Amino acid sequence: MFAQGFAPRRVVVTGMGIxxxxxxxxxxxxxxxxxxxxxxxxxxxxxxxxxPAKVAGQVPAGSRADNRFDPSEYIPVKEQKKMDxxxxxxYAAAVEAVQDSGWEPEDEPSRExxxxxxxxGIGGLETIQETAKLxxxxxxxxxxxxxxxxxxxxxxxxxxxxRYGFKGPNHSAVTACATGVHAIGDAxxxxxxxxxxxxxxxxxxxxICELGIGGFCAARALSTAFNDTPAKASRxxxxxxxxxxxxxxxxxxxxxxxxxxxxxxxxxxxxxxGYGMSGDAYHITxxxxxxxxxxxxxxxALRSAGVAPSEVQYVNxxxxxxxxxxxxxxxxxxxxxxxxxxKLAMSSTKSATGHLLGAAGxxxxxxxxxxxxxxxxxxxxxxxxxxxxxxxxxxxxxxxSRKIDVVLSNSFGFGGTNASVxxxxx
Amino acid sequence: MSEVADKVxxxxxxxxxxxxxxxxxxxxxxxxxGADSLDTVELVMAFEEAFGVEIPxxxxxxxxxxxxxxxxxxxxxxx
Numbered sequence: 104m105f106a107q108g109f110a111p112r113r114v115v116v117t118g119m120g121i122x123x124x125x126x127x128x129x130x131x132x133x134x135x136x137x138x139x140x141x142x143x144x145x146x147x148x149x150x151x152x153x154x155p156a157k158v159a160g161q162v163p164a165g166s167r168a169d170n171r172f173d174p175s176e177y178i179p180v181k182e183q184k185k186m187d188x189x190x191x192x193x194y195a196a197a198v199e200a201v202q203d204s205g206w207e208p209e210d211e212p213s214r215e216x217x218x219x220x221x222x223x224g225i226g227g228l229e230t231i232q233e234t235a236k237l238x239x240x241x242x243x244x245x246x247x248x249x250x251x252x253x254x255x256x257x258x259x260x261x262x263x264x265x266r267y268g269f270k271g272p273n274h275s276a277v278t279a280c281a282t283g284v285h286a287i288g289d290a291x292x293x294x295x296x297x298x299x300x301x302x303x304x305x306x307x308x309x310x311i312c313e314l315g316i317g318g319f320c321a322a323r324a325l326s327t328a329f330n331d332t333p334a335k336a337s338r339x340x341x342x343x344x345x346x347x348x349x350x351x352x353x354x355x356x357x358x359x360x361x362x363x364x365x366x367x368x369x370x371x372x373x374x375x376x377g378y379g380m381s382g383d384a385y386h387i388t389x390x391x392x393x394x395x396x397x398x399x400x401x402x403x404a405l406r407s408a409g410v411a412p413s414e415v416q417y418v419n420x421x422x423x424x425x426x427x428x429x430x431x432x433x434x435x436x437x438x439x440x441x442x443x444x445x446k447l448a449m450s451s452t453k454s455a456t457g458h459l460l461g462a463a464g465x466x467x468x469x470x471x472x473x474x475x476x477x478x479x480x481x482x483x484x485x486x487x488x489x490x491x492x493x494x495x496x497x498x499x500x501x502x503x504s505r506k507i508d509v510v511l512s513n514s515f516g517f518g519g520t521n522a523s524v525x526x527x528x529x
Numbered sequence: 530m531s532e533v534a535d536k537v538x539x540x541x542x543x544x545x546x547x548x549x550x551x552x553x554x555x556x557x558x559x560x561x562x563g564a565d566s567l568d569t570v571e572l573v574m575a576f577e578e579a580f581g582v583e584i585p586x587x588x589x590x591x592x593x594x595x596x597x598x599x600x601x602x603x604x605x606x607x608x
Contacts, residue, residue: 181546185567245578248570 111295115529117369118204118357119469120196120305124160124350124456126170128199132466133473135455136481137502141334142456143348149313156325158333159311160350160457162192185249186262187227188351192462193259193307194266196353197221201267204357205369206301211270216300218271219260220290221307221355222282224461224516227254229312259307271299276461279516280421282306283354283464284524288378291358291524300363305355305465316349322388325349326424337458338485339422339451340429340497347423350457354465373472373526377408377511383519390428390515394435397421400521401439401511408525410509413443415525417480417505419471419512422451423458432513433493440495448505450498454484464514468524471510475528478507533580533606534599540575541595544568554596576602 119129124142151157165171257275276285283306290304326346329336337348383396486499508528558564
């Protein structure tokens with residue numbers, strides 16, 4: 104498959120774009136995160152009276168000048184109806200990232216070496232929900248010709264490639280809540296293995312609709328005890344946690360081969376030094392009780408990075424605020440870090456954003472990079488009383504200034520799929 | 530301009546996001562108004578909905594211009 108003597112190439116991050124419950128723009132969102140602000144609020148878009156979960160992390164509507172999201176600032180109105188909301192969010196985050204990177208080549212060879220890999224955990228769920236109503240009403244002939252392309256997961260990558268003429272690998276990850284990390288890790292590998300010089304990579308999700316909230320409620324996965332105090336609902340590791348809070352949004356990175364980035368004088372945020380994956384082979388929705396899957400995912404990522412656990416100063420946890428999952432991940436981290444655990448900071452930014460499913464790993468990659476850039480560990484909000492003791496500093500309630508050069512970020516998904524990525528200061 | 534023509538043009542403006550002045554009777558959806566094949570399918574569906582008519586696929590394929598649409602709908606309504 105590879106020519107003799109081929110050596111993997113270095114991959115760096117040269118652009119970041121984020122559309123999230125904390126707003127739009129990597130620095131704005133980071134500022135709010137570090138300040139301990141929450142993006143969780145009562146669900147606005149539809150009637151929740153029949154749903155036990157009534158809060159979510161919703162992207163604030165408004166103008167970009169106010170760090171809010173208006174699809175019309177990115178996408179012509181005529182095109183919007185051809186995209187589910189998850190694609191609109193991905194598109195906006197991609198535009199933000201590409202502009203940030205300054206990589207908008209006009210020449211064909213450069214475009215052919217630039218690809219897109221934006222995934223989604225679920226895809227166009229709201230579009231599917233609305234279109235299914237036509238079927239139920241016996242109006243199948245009224246299904247829009249845009250229904251399928253508006254719903255398909257890989258159309259986020261498709262639309263972004265069309266916008267910029269990026270003709271390199273056009274791909275998409277779909278691994279539930281691990282999607283974002285898989286997309287970034289796989290895209291980085293494509294660059295390392297010389298399939299592309301630049302990849303626009305990330306994840307997007309927009310599942311805050313009756314079908315999405317109802318579906319996760321049925322699986323008993325969502326928080327229902329904090330409907331009157333939304334900002335307190337997502338509380339990873341806290342003794343009162345009772346499920347995750349769904350979030351929507353998108354995170355997109357521009358990944359670039361190191362020499363390529365240097366040659367064009369691009370600003371380099373961090374290097375993608377490690378990527379690891381594993382499968383639980385255990386249960387469709389529960390993580391393996393021993394944390395074995397999480398452990399092997401992190402171990403594989405550190406091995407590919409050539410980094411020892413003691414060299415990692417911060418872990419951005421999957422930490423969704425579920426009863427079972429949080430401590431399983433914690434145990435896996437304790438096991439892997441061993442004595443080095445007492446110097447480690449680990450937090451869950453889902454405490455502020457909610458769980459963005461397929462976009463989670465992507466926005467958390469941005470937070471991981473920002474942690475390196477600013478030497479700051481973002482807080483785990485609402486961690487009043489941990490459900491069990493640990494030597495690891497879970498960065499309860501307030502951000503911490505720390506020397507941070509290497510970060511590992513975890514994402515785990517239904518089906519028992521685990522992915523970890525390691526970023527390092529360049 | 531007939532009531533049908535007026536309504537057809539309005540629908541075209543709305544769905545294709547084009548300026549009203551460009552939607553002349555001889556304008557081709559694809560060549561002049563920037564539509565692709567999926568846009569034209571959606572347009573035909575919008576005409577069906579707005580005028581309460583049924584436009585079979587073989588007839589829809591022959592509707593390439595604004596005038597084609599107006600003529601077909603007026604004939605249907607007269608029948």
